[in-house]
Amino acid sequence: MSCSPEKPNGNSPLKLWIKNKKVLNNVLFTMRLQSLTKQPQTPSLMTPRPHKTEGFTFPELVSDKTSLLPDEILLQILSKLPDSQRNSNSLVSKRWLNLQGRLVKSVKLLDWNFLVSSRLFVRFPNLVHVDLVEGSLTSPRNSGILCTHKVASFYVDTDTEPKGSLACERFMLHIDEIDLGLRNLANGCPNLRRLVVLNASEMGLLSVAEECPTLQELELHRCNDQVLRGIAAFQNLQILRLIANIDGFYSSVVSDVGLTILAQGCKRLVKLELNGCQGSYDGIRAIGQCCQMLEELTFCDHKMEDGWLAALSYCENLKTLRFLSCKTIDLNPGPHEHLGSCPTLERLHFEKCQLRDKQSVRALFVVCQGVKDIIFKNCWGLNNDIFSITTDLRSVKLLSLEGCPVLTAAGLELVVISWMEIQSLRVISCNKIKDTEISPVLSYLFSTLKDLQWRPDTKSLLSANLVGSGMGKRGAKFFKKTCDWKALTGA
Structure with missing residues (x-):
């Protein structure tokens, strides 16, 4: 009896399987991996050199499995x-x-050389949002004084700081250096969609417009009328912020000339913010007539001439109007019959504004007579007399009051009971509005609201007493009407 193995047949499956070296290599590699998981791994097993056994090549094993x-x-x-x-x-x-x-899609540049040397695009090849403001400043790093603003942060040296100079302008890069960086940015980021830049020129913006056709949002700091000529080349621009002047930081002038250039070149604008810009009736009218798609308009610390308010009526599709840090609205708005109105306006927002002039506030409410949401936040001069003008706004559904220190409960009640469509009320940090001054009429009105946020001061107990009652959430149909509404109102 012979115990020697039989020779494989020429057409046996074993011989065909051995001929297919690619399949065999995969099988051997899998077996080797399984054997390594069952026994302690040694450095020699983790990184063996590739070798041949009977004509078969074993792939090199690696410790980093993610490399596969x-x-x-x-x-x-x-x-x-x-x-x-x-x-x-x-x-x-x-x-x-x-x-x-x-x-990485968004970058805030801190070192301008990182942009000029094109290392920015090698490190982040898919950028769509670039902020160049802080990288445009070359302030001394050895100073112990850090000047911080919502625009940028930089160091200042009080020993060498000349009197009367603007803090930010001393450390800005020259316009030629900014333009060089913008040309590099345009070549390296053709898919750019949002850009924030400081002290750019018309030619620098044109280079970006030619190479970045998908740019939709642009924020220009320290811009003037001449710079705005380069904006006309941005065919798909939808959001634009112009920061011409910031007190104590930098200063430039945007007048009716620049606003007219802007209106004729950016006809697809949806949102526009004018910060520290000058202008008048003519500039705002040009924007309203040319920018037919404009839905949101913001004025921040504006320096508009008297009579500009009447031009808002040309913004026929405007939905949101915001005033931020404005010292005045319009000191001489003119006769009310010449003001017109914004028929589609839904939201009116005041923040950190001085609302002391009754004439200008009344004129603004004439233009915004169809507004549905009105918001006051940290506004000075909003007393009962000024706030009573809002009774003319008959379509208000939402009122938000925050940081209004001189408004009282009596002034609040006078207004809100005149609004028949009011659904939401928010009162935060208004210290002169007391729970003890809430009348039965106002209490009943609270019960009919869909949404109520009541925290006028830290001592307010009304919010705690409303917990579990459903007031402000489910409406008046969930409450037992124990009082006669006509008797309370005197009707």
Whole structure:
């Protein structure tokens, strides 16, 4: 009896299987991985050199299992991780550093050389939002005084600071350097959608407009009428912020000339903010006539001439009107019959404004007579007399009062009971509005509201007493009407 193995047949499955080296290599590689998971791994097993055995090549084993994944799959995995892990992920390896850079869409530049040397695009090739403001400032880093504004932060030296100079203008890069950086940015980020830039020129903006056709949002700091000539080339621009002047930081002039150029060149604007801009009736009228798609208009610390308010009636599709940090509205608005109105306006927002002039406030409410939401936040001069003018706004559904220290409960009651469509009320940090001054009429009105937020001061107990009652959430049909409404109102 012979115990020797039989020779395989020429057409046996074993011989056909051995001829297919690609399949065999995959099988051997899988077996090798399984064997490594069942026994302690040694350095020699973790990174063996490729070798041949009987004509078969074993693939090299690696300790980083993610290296077996293609970039597309690893990018999808990294994109699911929270942003808080972005920095730590980029430290794993050079590959992870490059992949993490491809996921970054927004950058706030701090070093201008990083842009000029084009290292910005190598590190972050898929940028769509770039903020260049702080990178445009070259303030001394050895100073112990940090000047901070919502626009930018920079260091100042009081020993060498000339008297009467603007803090930010001394540290700005020259316009030629800004334009050079904008040309590099345009070539490196053709898919740019949002740009924030300081002290740019007309030619710098034109270079961005030519190479970045998808740009939709632009924020210009320290711009003037000449700079606005370059905006006309942005065919898809929808959101524009013009910051011409900030007291103590920098100063420039945007007049009716610049506003007219803007209106004729940016006809697809949806949102526009004018910060520290000059102008008059003619400039605002040009914007209203040319920018037919404009839905949101914001005035911040405006320096408009008297009589500009009547031009708002040309903004026929305006839905939101905001006033931020405005010292005045319009000191001489003219006769009410010449003001017109904004028929589609829904939201009127005041924040950090001085509302002391009764004539200008009344004229504004004539223009905004169909508004549905009205918001007052940290406004000075809003007393009972000024607030009573809002009784002319018959379509108000939402009222928000925050940080109005001189308004009382009597002034609030006089207005809100005149609004037959009021549904939401928000009163926050209005210290002169007391719970003890709430009348039965106002209490009943609270019960009919769909939404009520009542925290006029830290001692208010009304909110605590309303817990569990459903007041302000479900409407009057859930309450037992124990009082006669006609008797309370005197009707």
